[in-house]
Amino acid sequence: MSTPWTPTEFEQRLRAAGNERYHHRHPFNVRMHDGLLSPEELRVWIANRFYYQRNIPAKDALIVAKLDTRELRRAWIRRIHDHDGHDGDEGGIERWLRLGEAAGLERSALESGEGVLAGVRLAVDGYVNFVRLATPLEAVASSLTEVFAPDLMERRTAAFEEHYGWIDREGLRYFQVRPPQGRRDSREALDLVRRWATTRADQDRVLAALDFKFDVLWSLLDVVEHACAQK
Template sequence: MENRLRDLATARYHDHHPFNQRMHRGELSPDELRTWVANRFYYQWNIPVKDAHILAKLELPAMRRSWIRRIQDHDGVAGRDGGIERWLRLGEAVGLDRRELLAQRRLLPGARLAVDGYVNFCRNNSALEAVASSLTELCAPSIMLTRLETFPLHYPWIDDDGLSYFRDRVPQGRRDGSEALSWVKEWAVTRDQQDRALAALSFKCDVLWSLLDSVQGATREVTPR
């Protein structure tokens, strides 16, 4: 089961999307980067929301204590900024006004639908499926490391402080992916449960891919999947 989940995530993760590949080759214009940052921000903004829905489904206090850390990672806690604030700083580093980001002035309809669909998936489905959908975290550290390597090389005009989101997500992604994987392996005992876990992860890959389709479609002709 673990191999099937890892293989699915590796094969379907959005690092294969043409837009991300162009990003990592240094082929994006400043405005294309700004369009991506502005629309990805809507995803970042809603991560704590979807995690709150998952939190409400967890029956054991120890699990709730562990999962709430994800909300704090993005919302921040007293004296420590979270991922949302760091993404806002990335926006400023690429030339966006944070007020524009917060007002969602550049949010594309397709990106909104993809993110809202993910939040509703976590709201309406079982804890198993909601947690399994988060297993894209298994691939997140790799793409963050790629961006930390390629952004200073290809986009040196972006201030280094704007890349702090990527740095923090490397250890967080490893921790979160490992935890979610252990839970899914424990819960997905029957063939039906395993199939639903795989379908949930596949859906999440579609969410991330669709978000990039929207961004790419706003900047150039969409490349078919």
């Protein structure tokens, strides 16, 4: 039986995996941040990424149902409020809808799922189903892409401000609000997996769950990129 990594070694391996496999390296994201996407390509991405965004609260509700203490449930349920909104906060889903409107998409089309590509549905539905069937450790581990998201959001905000001036700045609120939320959420998730993954087998399961999530995000962009290339 393999010896468990120390908490520091374990986190280093998680971060190394993200630096190598997170979708900040995907060619579509690279082109986005370099200002090379056309308005139509951006609209295709916004519409299809919304299918992922709107499923995040469902995924988090499944995780909440797996947590066995009220303290853990109270902490994790905040993620649902962050996306669905609550008194005094419109929420991330509303902010994404406003991004779509700022880019020239109809809110009704976004909400109906019109134009969502079959491959995107397959990737996102597969992720939600993974969380539904996973152990609490694996379900929480699959959310660790949040560790890498804040830097991406900040890079994206700067890129949109520099290269995509035709999008109203109010539409960028999603990217501006998410970094502090992501840093808070990733600290919580990292703390949980460090506490729970006490054997090397559990640590390997965490890495496998994170790899699966990287595949989901990468596949989503593969599908969008292919669709844009066909237009």
